[in-house]
Each structure stands twice: as C-alpha cells, then as structure tokens.
C-alpha cells in the first residue's frame with residue numbers, strides 16, 4: 001500500500017498533508033517524494049527560512065480566513081501538548097498597521113485568537129493607525145519541519161524518498177498510486193504538467209540574532225514593507241528580525257543594505273533589542289511560493305501515458321503563510337479526495 005498516496009514535496013505544506021492523512025490512519029499508504037527533505041537548505045526549499053509565526057500578514061479572503069483559523073486552533077493544541085519537542089510555543093504578540101486593516105480580517109481574528117485585544121492609540125507606535133495584541137504561535141521553522149519528519153516516519157510509518165521528479169506525471173510511476181498531492185511550492189511554476197504561470201516567488205531577507213531578553217513578537221505592517229521580530233522557540237535566545245516582501249525577486253543572495261535597514265527598523269520598533277544588546281549571527285533569504293489569486297488547493301484529473309486516469313490534488317502557493325495556513329490547506333486538499341480515501345480504506349480492510 002506504500003505508494004497508494006504520493007505527496008510530492010517535503011516543505012511544511014507536504015508535511016501537513018502527510019500529518020492529516022496519517023492521523024486518519026493512512027500513514028503506511030503514504031510516500032513523500034521530494035528533492036529536498038527536512039534538514040536540507042536550498043533557495044529552492046523555502047520552509048527552513050521562515051520566521052515563523054502566526055500573524056495578520058495573510059489575506060482577508062474567505063479561504064485565508066478559514067485556513068488561518070484551523071491552523072491556529074491546531075497549532076495551539078500542538079504547542080500545549082508537544083511544544084518542547086515540536087519547537088513551537090505560545091507567545092505574546094503585538095501587531096501594528098500604518099493604515100487601517102480590513103474590518104473583516106480583524107473581526108475574524110477577534111473571534112478565535114486567545115487574549116485578543118484592540119490597543120488604544122496611546123499604546124501603539126507613532127505613525128500607526130491601528131494595533132492589536134493576542135497570544136500567537138511561534139515556530140522554530142527548521143526544527144519544526146524536522147520534528148514532523150521524525151513523527152511521520154517513526155509514529156505513522158510514512159516513507160520518504162529523495163528524488164527530483166521530471167514531471168508531475170512521474171509521481172504515478174507505481175501502478176498502485178491512487179492519488180498524488182502536488183505540494184511543490186515554487187516548483188509549481190516550471191514543473192512539467194503543472195507549469196502554473198500565476199506562481200511567483202516573493203523574496204524575504206531575515207537576520208538570525210541572539211537577544212534572549214526578547215520574549216514577545218512585534219510586527220509592523222506598512223504600505224510596502226513588513227518589519228517583524230520573532231523570538232525562536234527552543235533556541236537559547238535566538239530572534240528572527242525581518243524583513244522584506246519582494247514580489248517576483250528570486251535571488252537567494254543577501255544584501256548588507258537590507259540587513260542595515262532591518263536592524264534600523266526593528267530596533268526603532270522594539271528598542272529592547274539594544275538593551276543589553278543583540279548579536280547578529282547570520283543573514284538569510286528565502287522565496288515565499290506566492291500565486292496570483294491566492295494558494296491553489298484543487299483536485300484535477302490527468303490522462304496518464306499508460307491510459308490510466310490520474311488524480312492530482314494541487315496544494316501550493318501559500319506565500320508568506322505556509323506555517324499558519326498549511327493545516328487548513330491540507331484539510332481542504334484531503335477533503336477533495338474523500339471518495340478515493342474511502343475506497344482505499346475498504347481495500348486496506350480486505351487485506
């Protein structure tokens with residue numbers, strides 16, 4: 001049964017699909033095929049470069065609101081039950097806007113975020129028009145995906161294969177494969193059989209610093225910039241400082257002028273970074289797998305060369321929200337093939 005379900009991609013999006021399926025008992029039916037696996041670093045592998053936290057950076061459309069809510073509730077539970085091993089934690093968060101955010105977005109956040117509060121103008125930085133505080137979920141991105149990798153293999157029997165696929169069709173090489181989840185992130189733009197022209201990267205540069213005195217998240221959303229401070233769980237006081245949202249930029253290089261700007265903006269936003277001081281450990285850049293119109297979570301059929309029908313569930317384009325929205329996206333992706341999964345369950349029980 002090991003190849004009945006193939007997931008292409010081992011970023012947080014593919015791992016979240018594997019987790020949801022494994023929790024429903026399909027672990028031994030799953031093979032994850034990916035060029036990069038947790039523990040690797042590459043500019044073509046975004047997940048290890050994320051900040052990462054839950055924030056209002058996501059969109060205000062119905063999908064984004066639903067995915068965020070589901071993701072928050074699940075990650076909150078995970079932080080409470082397995083926070084230490086998973087390297088995720090509950091952290092106080094303060095978010096400020098230079099311009100008024102959409103009321104729909106704020107109303108939705110207010111419904112489910114723990115300790116949600118709208119801040120008075122006297123409590124927010126000069127130049128901002130709106131601010132909120134709440135309990136967020138903060139994630140040590142590279143270690144969290146390694147935690148999922150371990151749990152999926154050891155607890156649920158999911159297989160992982162390192163391989164770069166030449167096309168999406170190649171995921172159906174095994175005749176027992178019933179469904180393929182396409183979780184290739186930025187790969188979706190050029191992968192034969194997908195070639196989604198709406199996909200594009202959004203580059204971000206971040207700084208890894210040590211500042212153990214920082215125990216809260218702070219974010220400022222500007223018209224054309226994002227500034228954020230995210231303490232990294234289980235890291236002995238490391239803090240991520242950001243950042244940039246550069247649409248269509250695909251270099252993995254880092255630039256000292258951008259590092260200087262990040263230091264200037266974050267220390268202005270949170271002067272505590274300078275008392276007693278912070279050490280800059282490294283600069284990184286990553287490419288958020290973005291998509292015009294939002295993430296694609298969609299079931300499609302393809303006719304395979306051997307004239308079998310192949311079912312693909314596309315699940316990519318999470319942009320800057322793969323950690324917070326990934327479980328919600330996974331729920332929709334898995335829900336799209338309930339019929340296939342029930343057939344698989346019947347076959348499993350006959351064996």
Ligand SMILES: Cc1cc2nc3c(=O)[nH]c(=O)nc-3n(C[C@H](O)[C@H](O)[C@H](O)COP(=O)(O)OP(=O)(O)OC[C@H]3O[C@@H](n4cnc5c(N)ncnc54)[C@H](O)[C@@H]3O)c2cc1C
Pocket residue numbers: 008009010011012013014033034035036037044045046047048049050051052053054163164165166167183184185186187188191203204205206242243285286287288289316317318319320321322323324325
């Ligand atoms: C600086 C920065 C900060 C961020 N901060 C946050 C944050 O605070 N909160 C948040 O929620 N999100 C954040 N993000 C966004 C988040 O990192 C992404 O949304 C998420 O990592 C996307 O995951 P993914 O699985 O789609 O892609 P990836 O992690 O890129 O994984 C893609 C996978 O597909 C595989 N693949 C691709 N093509 C092929 C092929 N042909 N054959 C085999 N395998 C293939 C790759 O090898 C890889 O395993 C941030 C991103 C950046 C860059």
